[in-house]
Amino acid sequence: MSDISYRDISLNGLWKNNPAIVQLLGLCPLLAVTGSVINAIGMGLATTLVLTVSNSCVAMIRNFTTDAIRLPSFVMIIAAAVTCIELLMQAFAYELFTILGIFLPLITTNCVILGRADAFASKNSLLPSMWDGFIMGVGFTGVLILLGAIREVVGTGAIFANMDLLFGAGAANWKITLFADYKNVLVAILPPGAFIFTGLIIAMKNMIDGQIKKREAAKKADEPTVSRRVRVTGNIS
Numbered sequence: 001m002s003d004i005s006y007r008d009i010s011l012n013g014l015w016k017n018n019p020a021i022v023q024l025l026g027l028c029p030l031l032a033v034t035g036s037v038i039n040a041i042g043m044g045l046a047t048t049l050v051l052t053v054s055n056s057c058v059a060m061i062r063n064f065t066t067d068a069i070r071l072p073s074f075v076m077i078i079a080a081a082v083t084c085i086e087l088l089m090q091a092f093a094y095e096l097f098t099i100l101g102i103f104l105p106l107i108t109t110n111c112v113i114l115g116r117a118d119a120f121a122s123k124n125s126l127l128p129s130m131w132d133g134f135i136m137g138v139g140f141t142g143v144l145i146l147l148g149a150i151r152e153v154v155g156t157g158a159i160f161a162n163m164d165l166l167f168g169a170g171a172a173n174w175k176i177t178l179f180a181d182y183k184n185v186l187v188a189i190l191p192p193g194a195f196i197f198t199g200l201i202i203a204m205k206n207m208i209d210g211q212i213k214k215r216e217a218a219k220k221a222d223e224p225t226v227s228r229r230v231r232v233t234g235n236i237s
Contacts, residue, residue, distance in 0.1 A: 012135075013138065013139040014142070026110045030143065030147065034148040035189045038165055038166055039100065046085045046107060047112070051134065054113055058129065059128075062121070071114075074118065078117070085107075086105065147197055150197050151194065156182065156184055158177045
């Protein structure tokens with residue numbers, strides 16, 4: 001496609017077509033591993049890397065694959081990228097790797113990744129596809145981190161615990177205790193809390209979109225009035 005707009009790709013990935021709160025894809029890791037910020041960052045980074053790599057590879061082979069092998073080849077590319085990410089995490093962040101557990105290999109079946117490969121990367125050139133994968137991953141990661149932060153604060157009264165699992169021993173003191181003698185709210189950390197807060201985030205986005213639409217509608221309604229006033233003023237002068 002020759003009319004690719006990187007601005008539109010960015011807006012879609014971060015807000016208008018966010019995979020987590022608009023498309024509602026990838027909800028399994030979204031709900032399962034966001035009990036803390038560090039878990040969310042780990043899963044978000046892994047998903048973003050896989051999205052970027054898989055989109056890039058699919059874009060490069062798009063003119064050489066037939067319909068018969070198109071989807072199997074996409075899955076093989078995604079599985080290879082996930083395997084590389086798993087090996088990297090085993091080498092450099094093993095404890096976080098064990099915490100994320102089965103949800104790392106399940107990235108292979110994440111609908112966000114296969115969906116972007118089929119809907120965008122298979123129809124566009126390398127650079128737009130790479131950017132689409134990256135920005136979709138950033139949008140997905142942003143929601144993961146927001147949800148993880150909310151659940152961690154409500155659940156434990158602190159934030160940024162166990163950051164050394166990913167960022168090294170120097171990050172062990174990054175934990176911020178917001179409420180002293182806080183009684184843990186267990187439901188926030190458990191799966192029901194994930195559903196509750198995800199629903200609240202989606203509702204908040206819908207409210208913001210509604211306000212934006214109202215403002216745009218009000219501006220359009222005012223435009224004819226302003227133009228008539230200008231014409232009337234011009235005739236009088």
